Amino acid sequence: MSDTIVPGRWARFRDSYLLYSFKRDLIAQVSLVIFALLIFAAVFAPWLAPANPYDLAQIDILASELPPFWIDGADPAYLMGTDAQGRDLLSTILYGARVSLIIGFGAVLMQAVIGVSFGLMAGYLGGRVDAFLMRLADIQLSFSTLMVAIIVGALVKAIFGGATFSEYAVPLLVLIIGLAEWPQYARTVRASVLAERSKEYVDAARVMGLKSRRIMFRHILPNTLSPIFVISTVQVANAIISEAALSFLGLGMPETHPSLGSLIKSGFDYIQSGSWWITLIPGAVLVILVLVINLLGDWLRDVLNPRLYKG
Amino acid sequence: MALLEVNNLDVRFALRGGDVRALRDVCFTLDRGERLGIVGESGAGKSVAAFSLLNLIAKPGYIAGGSIIFDGKELSGMKDRGLRRVRGNRISMIFQDPMMTLNPVLSIGEQMVESLKAHRRISTREARAIALHKLNQVQIPSPETRLDQYPHELSGGMRQRVIIAIALLLDPDIIIADEPTTALDVTIQAEIMDLLLELCDKHNVGLVLITHDLGVVSQVTQRMLVMYAGRVIEQGPTREIINGPQHPYTQGLINALPQMATPGSRLNQIPGSMPSLSNLPSGCAFHPRCGFVNDANGAPRKACLDKVPGFVDSGNCRVACHMVAELVNQQQRDSREEVL
Amino acid sequence: MIAFLIKRLFHAFLVMFVISVISFAIQDNLGDPIQQMVGQSVPESERAELREELGLNDPFFVQYLRFAKNAAQFDFGYSYIFNEPTTEVIMRHLPATLELVAATTLLIVLLSVPIGVYSAIKPRAWLSRAFMGVSIVGISIPVFLTAIVLIQLFAIGVEVTPFPVDTAWGAWLNDLLSTDGGMPAYGRGNPVNVFGTWDTNFSSLEGLTYLVLPAISLASIMLPLFIRLIRAEMLEVLQSEYVKFARAKGISLRRIYFVHALKNTMLPVITVGGVQIGTLVAYTILTETVFQWPGMGLMFLDAIERSDIPLIVTYLMIVGLIFVITNTLVDLIYGLVNPTVKLTGKPA
Numbered sequence: 001m002s003d004t005i006v007p008g009r010w011a012r013f014r015d016s017y018l019l020y021s022f023k024r025d026l027i028a029q030v031s032l033v034i035f036a037l038l039i040f041a042a043v044f045a046p047w048l049a050p051a052n053p054y055d056l057a058q059i060d061i062l063a064s065e066l067p068p069f070w071i072d073g074a075d076p077a078y079l080m081g082t083d084a085q086g087r088d089l090l091s092t093i094l095y096g097a098r099v100s101l102i103i104g105f106g107a108v109l110m111q112a113v114i115g116v117s118f119g120l121m122a123g124y125l126g127g128r129v130d131a132f133l134m135r136l137a138d139i140q141l142s143f144s145t146l147m148v149a150i151i152v153g154a155l156v157k158a159i160f161g162g163a164t165f166s167e168y169a170v171p172l173l174v175l176i177i178g179l180a181e182w183p184q185y186a187r188t189v190r191a192s193v194l195a196e197r198s199k200e201y202v203d204a205a206r207v208m209g210l211k212s213r214r215i216m217f218r219h220i221l222p223n224t225l226s227p228i229f230v231i232s233t234v235q236v237a238n239a240i241i242s243e244a245a246l247s248f249l250g251l252g253m254p255e256t257h258p259s260l261g262s263l264i265k266s267g268f269d270y271i272q273s274g275s276w277w278i279t280l281i282p283g284a285v286l287v288i289l290v291l292v293i294n295l296l297g298d299w300l301r302d303v304l305n306p307r308l309y310k311g
Numbered sequence: 312m313a314l315l316e317v318n319n320l321d322v323r324f325a326l327r328g329g330d331v332r333a334l335r336d337v338c339f340t341l342d343r344g345e346r347l348g349i350v351g352e353s354g355a356g357k358s359v360a361a362f363s364l365l366n367l368i369a370k371p372g373y374i375a376g377g378s379i380i381f382d383g384k385e386l387s388g389m390k391d392r393g394l395r396r397v398r399g400n401r402i403s404m405i406f407q408d409p410m411m412t413l414n415p416v417l418s419i420g421e422q423m424v425e426s427l428k429a430h431r432r433i434s435t436r437e438a439r440a441i442a443l444h445k446l447n448q449v450q451i452p453s454p455e456t457r458l459d460q461y462p463h464e465l466s467g468g469m470r471q472r473v474i475i476a477i478a479l480l481l482d483p484d485i486i487i488a489d490e491p492t493t494a495l496d497v498t499i500q501a502e503i504m505d506l507l508l509e510l511c512d513k514h515n516v517g518l519v520l521i522t523h524d525l526g527v528v529s530q531v532t533q534r535m536l537v538m539y540a541g542r543v544i545e546q547g548p549t550r551e552i553i554n555g556p557q558h559p560y561t562q563g564l565i566n567a568l569p570q571m572a573t574p575g576s577r578l579n580q581i582p583g584s585m586p587s588l589s590n591l592p593s594g595c596a597f598h599p600r601c602g603f604v605n606d607a608n609g610a611p612r613k614a615c616l617d618k619v620p621g622f623v624d625s626g627n628c629r630v631a632c633h634m635v636a637e638l639v640n641q642q643q644r645d646s647r648e649e650v651l
Numbered sequence: 652m653i654a655f656l657i658k659r660l661f662h663a664f665l666v667m668f669v670i671s672v673i674s675f676a677i678q679d680n681l682g683d684p685i686q687q688m689v690g691q692s693v694p695e696s697e698r699a700e701l702r703e704e705l706g707l708n709d710p711f712f713v714q715y716l717r718f719a720k721n722a723a724q725f726d727f728g729y730s731y732i733f734n735e736p737t738t739e740v741i742m743r744h745l746p747a748t749l750e751l752v753a754a755t756t757l758l759i760v761l762l763s764v765p766i767g768v769y770s771a772i773k774p775r776a777w778l779s780r781a782f783m784g785v786s787i788v789g790i791s792i793p794v795f796l797t798a799i800v801l802i803q804l805f806a807i808g809v810e811v812t813p814f815p816v817d818t819a820w821g822a823w824l825n826d827l828l829s830t831d832g833g834m835p836a837y838g839r840g841n842p843v844n845v846f847g848t849w850d851t852n853f854s855s856l857e858g859l860t861y862l863v864l865p866a867i868s869l870a871s872i873m874l875p876l877f878i879r880l881i882r883a884e885m886l887e888v889l890q891s892e893y894v895k896f897a898r899a900k901g902i903s904l905r906r907i908y909f910v911h912a913l914k915n916t917m918l919p920v921i922t923v924g925g926v927q928i929g930t931l932v933a934y935t936i937l938t939e940t941v942f943q944w945p946g947m948g949l950m951f952l953d954a955i956e957r958s959d960i961p962l963i964v965t966y967l968m969i970v971g972l973i974f975v976i977t978n979t980l981v982d983l984i985y986g987l988v989n990p991t992v993k994l995t996g997k998p999a
Contacts, residue, residue: 367898369890394901403899403900404899411893426902
């Protein structure tokens with residue numbers, strides 16, 4: 001049967017409303033192109049970047065705070081200028097975007113795993129489990145995800161100490177942001193589970209004597225994928241911003257292994273001396289990255305959920 | 312001259328794929344104190360007709376042509392400011408679902424007083440007195456307390472009474488009631504309908520009653536329109552249409568009433584369903600479902616497939632059907648031959 | 652009313668309980684009061700004695716009760732860095748944050764309602780589209796970056812010369828595109844002391860200039876959210892049957908928009924507003940860091956940096972308390988605005 005499905009799938013995609021509306025939406029197209037370029041640049045940073053910012057031997061302290069190419073006094077060897085330590089800014093940005101994206105996607109994966117399992121449990125089991133998990137989600141959300149991330153980040157840093165924290169910053173940040181933002185997933189999944197659970201096919205599965213875990217993962221979960229998909233785009237943008245905020249507060253990536261957020265932080269100290277590019281160029285990259293993800297998310301939400309208004 | 316005269320009303324919805332005609336060639340009149348029924352399946356354009364009278368159709372709908380003359384004035388091209396003086400004042404409306412019609416965050420009193428103050432220069436105290444009087448007329452228990460209550464504190468039936476009171480608040484000339492009892496419990500439907508009719512009679516208010524319930528129309532109205540796919544396909548005195556429907560669709564509707572079925576057997580039904588307005592069949596919109604589409608030779612009548620039927624006067628009724636037109640022509644020829 | 656209040660208070664109490672357990676766990680595991688009291692030089696035997704004396708060897712539960720009892724009296728111990736009761740440190744930093752939040756809230760309320768309502772009433776107008784476009788960009792810019800851009804533009808100043816400098820029109824256009832800078836961007840300046848411990852920036856024009864950039868930064872992240880929310884809710888309300896009915900009654904559009912629709916629109920907005928208070932506090936930490944605004948956020952970061960556990964714990968408890976109080980207030984306001992919530996004992 002599978003040999004008939006493969007071309008069928010492609011045909012279905014080609015004729016789908018998703019592709020149709022994508023072809024008509026210029027903003028979505030431009031966003032996707034920019035997003036793809038950024039991903040490409042981040043993935044291939046080690047090959048694309050002119051210098052390796054992690055390699056101390058390549059750093060020339062005498063070449064610090066050089067401006068980008070369109071300003072007088074620029075050195076053509078450093079297209080986007082250099083930062084206060086003499087690192088090539090273009091290279092640090094490429095490597096930084098890589099770190100930001102890794103943490104962004106990793107954290108979303110983490111929160112999806114936590115959130116989806118809690119949401120399925122709450123929605124399917126109901127009763128005390130539901131009450132407890134949702135109350136927990138409520139409390140966490142009333143504190144806001146960023147606040148929780150800051151507090152958890154502060155605690156994790158206090159427990160591990162600054163040096164260890166810096167060393168394992170990437171997995172720790174994935175954990176911190178994942179712990180802070182799972183309630184969004186849990187709520188969305190729970191809502192769709194409650195909607196799905198009352199439908200007949202679940203009753204049918206139960207009558208057939210299937211175990212509840214199997215019903216949850218094989219029957220209910222696939223039907224909640226569409227909302228999960230939609231919030232995932234927004235959550236990636238949120239996670240990248242959260243990481244940047246934590247790094248900006250000094251609770252994230254160390255300057256020796258910078259993300260976009262820590263680049264902005266380290267550059268901020270030099271803004272008064274006129275070297276605005278060290279902080280604002282990584283800032284612009286961060287904004288563009290988050291903006292295209294948000295625009296794609298908006299488009300996706302409109303397509304998959306036509307009841308919502310276009311905004 | 313009639314109080315309300317609608318001629319060739321044409322309402323369209325501007326959609327992405329082009330305009331969809333929701334209403335076309337709609338003509339009817341209403342005299343003072345008269346009761347007119349508009350019947351048809353859902354989607355036939357009954358509600359659009361009702362809302363377009365006061366130009367209340369929601370965007371992207373708009374009135375593309377025709378005239379609506381009320382009390383000698385043309386309403387169809389009128390500015391919002393002018394229409395506002397008519398809305399609720401001379402012509403008021405009753406909506407289908409009383410649970411959705413009243414604003415949940417405003418008290419009953421506020422919603423009645425604002426209506427009065429929009430049209431008359433009176434004090435809040437006077438307005439409340441009038442509101443109270445009207446609430447008494449619709450026989451709401453303890454009307455004084457109702458004024459300060461919110462919609463959620465009232466049952467569906469009570470809310471519809473309040474809405475009738477609001478409709479009557481400014482002693483209008485016409486009330487347009489869009490399925491006023493459909494959303495109510497069956498037990499109180501008759502009660503509310505009787506109340507509405509009694510009050511209209513008492514104040515000599517004209518009533519446009521929109522419903523899919525032929526039974527109610529036959530008992531209550533003097534004249535009726537039958538709508539199909541945005542068009543009035545038959546209109547005339549209610550009694551004549553009920554007793555001798557001429558359009559095949561009207562015949563089907565009446566035949567489908569439960570009391571027309573042989574006890575114990577299935578109810579009669581019209582095969583197929585109403586076409587979507589954006590994709591009407593060619594010729595007569597009803598021809599795919601029509602049992603009379605074939606002529607005497609057993610072949611489909613060409614006109615039915617190609618040509619939108621015009622209106623023919625047959626007796627006191629006006630019908631849009633090629634088959635009826637043929638019969639009428641035949642009759643006229645026969646009678647002419649007799650005279651000769 | 653009573654039942655509603657009791658329910659709310661119970662919820663508030665539950666939240667405070669959770670926060671206090673977390674806070675205590677932090678203090679218990681991370682803070683070492685002995686270290687704080689006597690320093691490194693004291694021999695281990697004396698430390699053990701002191702530990703016993705202070706009850707640090709008691710079971711977790713007993714210690715928690717002691718902690719909760721003190722917390723109820725706002726006694727959280729001494730700050731390591733300031734060497735004074737943590738509550739006093741907090742009280743000294745609280746006014747700065749509250750004034751920043753007040754100025755921001757004012758901006759949000761004054762701007763979001765008219766813009767949101769306008770873009771719902773005229774969804775196709777170019778101005779509405781512009782507002783929507785700007786707001787999605789606004790949401791995508793992290794608050795600290797907005798703050799940095801504002802500092803560059805209005806505190807430091809930007810001089811650009813894309814047009815020829817030697818012509819009059821070129822100079823004029825260059826001038827138009829450049830900014831002067833000069834706005835204060837660091838700290839609070841010299842706030843005026845009013846009644847006791849409260850220093851205010853609101854009493855003088857000079858004080859207010861210090862508030863401008865931080866308040867705009869903080870508002871920039873929340874404003875788009877509220878504009879989009881108000882617009883979406885209003886659009887939905889305008890489609891409702893009761894708005895149609897109000898139009899059929901012949902009521903003026905202005906009354907329909909601002910009485911019938913706005914009141915219904917504000918119900919969900921109030922709820923979301925309550926939830927956003929937490930986000931606002933989180934963003935104050937970032938804003939205060941950029942502008943060196945001497946509020947609770949900056950103090951909190953300082954406390955983290957120097958591992959001042961008692962101060963961190965006090966901050967958590969106080970911020971938790973503020974959340975709980977404001978959320979309860981928001982629920983009360985919601986109940987007062989929405990007649991379907993039974994606040995009063997009147998029978999339905």
